[in-house]
Amino acid sequence: MSTSGPRPPMSKAEYVYSVLLDEIRTSRIPGGTALRAGEVARRLGVSVTPVREALRRLEKDRLISYEAHHGATVVDLGEEAVAEYYGLRAVVEGLGARLAAARITAADLAWLRELHAAMADDAARGRHDRLGEQSRRFHLRIVDIGGPAFLGGHARSVRDNFPVPAEASLWLDGAQVEIQLKAHEGILAALESGDADTAERIMIDHIRQAGAYRARH
Incomplete structure (x- = not known):
């Protein structure tokens, strides 16, 4: 008998991260695009908090960067x-x-x-x-x-x-x-x-x- 239980549900932050990661990887969100937490939250039907957490993960992945007066921007790779x-x-x-x-x-x-x-x-x-x-x-x-x-x-x-x-x-x-x-x-x-x-x-x-x-x- 298997002892593995059901997988835990995906958190809201994990959901936002997975969606944005896929959109960036496939260039549906192209390099140079500004990512505003409020807009992303409204589009994905979540609060701003999990969006900010997802953006921090994407920054660690070096897929987005933060600039003064611009906020989060998808990295444009040359x-x-x-x-x-x-x-x-x-x-x-x-x-x-x-x-x-x-x-x-x-x-x-x-x-x-x-x-x-x-x-x-x-x-x-x-x-x-x-x-x-x-x-x-x-x-x-x-x-x-x-x-x-x-x-x-x-x-x-x-x-x-x-x-x-x-x-x-x-x-x-x-x-x-x-x-x-x-x-x-x-x-x-x-x-x-x-x-x-x-x-x-x-x-x-x-x-x-x-x-x-x-x-x-």
Whole structure:
């Protein structure tokens, strides 16, 4: 018999934080936008207190900043931040792929292969809008396999702290889709053969290529 009880309900502050985090990550609230506690409270149907608590958490996440006479503003990340973001992702996710090559199980590989096949099918049917989130799951699963104690959490933190607008996804560019899927296939082949060097190299090149694409667009 399971001893785990029901999950506690989400607090109002946690609710506000989760909503704002998602809106910032997806750029529905773009960089440079002022966040006024009263307006957010009215929109989300809560008091100002949980909004202020959520804003403090977002400030710790470095997603918003406070300026005199302006209040809370969503951080507008420039070219240097883009380069740092993809460089950090390459290091963390590259290491995750290296470690995963020695730890991956047949079940793990089957899960990744199934996801990859679904992505290839969506690409063939022109459903490119699904690919960005699927790719996120693909990458994070590999990092979780390689570094379940620390790396998975670090990889999510890096991604969550840098909003990438959905419309900026390279997966929406038909010319890029085949290139990205080929990289995923190469990573899978390296993981299956236990080739840590190749898995890491392909993952790093894959992420750097995505960064170069983002910088151009």
